[in-house]
Amino acid sequence: MAGTLSKAVVRWGAALAALLSLVGGLTLRGSASTARPSTALLTGLSAPFAHAADALPPAGTVGAPPAGGPAPGPSTLPASRPWDAVLIASFNIQVFGESKIAKPQVVEILARVVRQFDVVAIQEVRAKSDSVIPRFVDAVNADGSRYHWIIGPREGRTVSKEQYCFLYDMNRIEVDAGSIGVVPDPGGKLHRPPMHVRFRTRVIPASKAFTFWMVDIHTDPDEVPQEIDALVDVFAAMRTARPDEDDVILLGDLNAGPPQFGRFTKTPGVAWAVAGVTTNTHRTKTYDNLIFDRNATTEYLGRWGVVDLQSTFGLPLDRALEVSDHNPVWAAFYPCESSGPAAASAGIAGLATPVR
Amino acid sequence: MPAHDPSIAALVERMAGSDTGERAAAAEALCRAGEGATSAATALVAACSDVDDGVREWAAAALEELGPPPVDQIADLISLAAADHPLVAYWAVTLLGRGGEGANSAVPVLGACLAPEKAIEVRQRACWALGRIGPAAATARAALTVAAADPDPRLSRLAGEVLATCGR
Numbered sequence: 001m002a003g004t005l006s007k008a009v010v011r012w013g014a015a016l017a018a019l020l021s022l023v024g025g026l027t028l029r030g031s032a033s034t035a036r037p038s039t040a041l042l043t044g045l046s047a048p049f050a051h052a053a054d055a056l057p058p059a060g061t062v063g064a065p066p067a068g069g070p071a072p073g074p075s076t077l078p079a080s081r082p083w084d085a086v087l088i089a090s091f092n093i094q095v096f097g098e099s100k101i102a103k104p105q106v107v108e109i110l111a112r113v114v115r116q117f118d119v120v121a122i123q124e125v126r127a128k129s130d131s132v133i134p135r136f137v138d139a140v141n142a143d144g145s146r147y148h149w150i151i152g153p154r155e156g157r158t159v160s161k162e163q164y165c166f167l168y169d170m171n172r173i174e175v176d177a178g179s180i181g182v183v184p185d186p187g188g189k190l191h192r193p194p195m196h197v198r199f200r201t202r203v204i205p206a207s208k209a210f211t212f213w214m215v216d217i218h219t220d221p222d223e224v225p226q227e228i229d230a231l232v233d234v235f236a237a238m239r240t241a242r243p244d245e246d247d248v249i250l251l252g253d254l255n256a257g258p259p260q261f262g263r264f265t266k267t268p269g270v271a272w273a274v275a276g277v278t279t280n281t282h283r284t285k286t287y288d289n290l291i292f293d294r295n296a297t298t299e300y301l302g303r304w305g306v307v308d309l310q311s312t313f314g315l316p317l318d319r320a321l322e323v324s325d326h327n328p329v330w331a332a333f334y335p336c337e338s339s340g341p342a343a344a345s346a347g348i349a350g351l352a353t354p355v356r
Numbered sequence: 357m358p359a360h361d362p363s364i365a366a367l368v369e370r371m372a373g374s375d376t377g378e379r380a381a382a383a384e385a386l387c388r389a390g391e392g393a394t395s396a397a398t399a400l401v402a403a404c405s406d407v408d409d410g411v412r413e414w415a416a417a418a419l420e421e422l423g424p425p426p427v428d429q430i431a432d433l434i435s436l437a438a439a440d441h442p443l444v445a446y447w448a449v450t451l452l453g454r455g456g457e458g459a460n461s462a463v464p465v466l467g468a469c470l471a472p473e474k475a476i477e478v479r480q481r482a483c484w485a486l487g488r489i490g491p492a493a494a495t496a497r498a499a500l501t502v503a504a505a506d507p508d509p510r511l512s513r514l515a516g517e518v519l520a521t522c523g524r
Binding site: 095096097098099116124126128157158159160186188189221222223239282318321325 | 369380387388390402409410412413414416417420421442443446450453454474475480481484508509510513
């Protein structure tokens with residue numbers, strides 16, 4: 001739920017950055033010049049909301065009609081990509097590097113997963129080469145899809161680095177090119193500080209379209225309580241990062257289930273999509289999730305799922321583990337800002353109740 | 357470097373072989389085993405110095421998923437914590453920290469890992485590991501006090517936290 005989006009780029013000023021610096025020692029990068037990573041990280045983004053179009057896309061390019069019916073529930077792929085929902089996913093593709101991209105059967109499964117969603121936040125790109133994601137996007141687009149990517153810098157305290165990546169369907173989603181960055185962490189509270197990007201759906205006119213931050217995170221399994229605590233501050237800072245945006249979706253591999261969500265569970269309004277279902281391939285942990293403020297992000301439709309790689313693609317465990325040790329998780333959001341009938345009429349059946 | 361599970365032991369053997377592709381495939385298989393590869397902990401730490409990027413990446417990813425190391429591997433991990441290779445030392449220190457109080461014999465080497473000439477990520481992780489080991493970390497108080505005054509904010513903070521729990 002946010003105010004009307006100005007077409008002008010809203011720069012983050014130094015004063016705002018200073019204000020944010022008061023929040024737990026974590027700040028967002030405070031100016032346009034530092035908010036952006038090197039242009040080498042981006043491709044084809046030269047204007048705010050690149051690929052933007054104010055008109056509805058031509059009929060037939062925005063997916064199937066409204067699915068209707070009940071929420072799909074957990075352990076499923078979404079039934080289709082309807083015009084009345086933005087499908088957002090998170091996927092830890094374990095050690096996504098040269099060896100994985102060289103396995104066609106694995107790439108095919110990964111591509112089929114991505115094509116189900118409008119935006120996918122990926123964790124664990126691990127490669128010395130910069131060609132892995134472009135090659136993967138080529139595979140995703142081999143069926144005529146039009147996905148694009150944004151990839152972050154290599155992060156991590158050792159020589160073994162990871163990158164965050166966002167893949168998005170250009171037919172349905174556009175990027176605020178001035179919004180791309182990594183949360184600065186001068187105190188070293190986060191092993192891999194999260195990457196943030198602001199998106200807008202293109203399936204309805206821009207003046208009414210749902211806009212939202214996505215904040216991609218992969219926590220350090222050895223410092224989960226401390227990192228979750230820091231992420232509460234990141235979440236709060238993102239919510240005030242710009243006056244015209246209060247929709248923040250923090251998503252990724254948290255290495256923690258809802259009972260370990262710490263101060264998130266005590267923050268009024270904060271909710272998470274995935275609960276009561278395992279999200280790893282071994283079906284033992286609920287580590288992947290999407291966290292947002294249900295009072296602000298009323299666009300949440302109460303529909304979510306976990307794509308169980310074994311059952312969805314008919315893979316035995318060892319083959320599913322070749323794809324990843326995590327299953328993708330997803331949630332659906334109404335494409336109109338705020339006052340749409342989304343949450344109110346659809347109910348919040350899949351909305352987790354925070355543990356308090 | 358014991359690895360009691362026969363299938364894990366076979367992978368450990370492959371990971372020590374001369375063929376790069378075989379070593380990488382073995383490290384990947386150990387990674388896919390998740391916590392089931394715990395008995396390969398020491399071998400995976402040693403593989404972090406492999407000349408091949410793929411072996412190192414899979415070994416590091418496997419180590420992220422392991423729980424506490426087997427007690428009978430603590431001594432080998434103490435030796436590896438003193439390694440010059442930062443990634444080897446980092447993961448040995450991490451596993452010792454996961455060992456908690458059961459790894460209290462590692463306090464001297466963890467104290468040594470706080471030395472300024474060590475890589476910063478090793479120093480930081482040694483602080484974290486000492487915190488996990490608990491009261492026995494008090495014998496590393498001198499090194500922790502130096503670390504608490506270090507200009508690196510993370511190292512300083514972690515050292516201060518350990519000192520606060522084991523007494524300054």
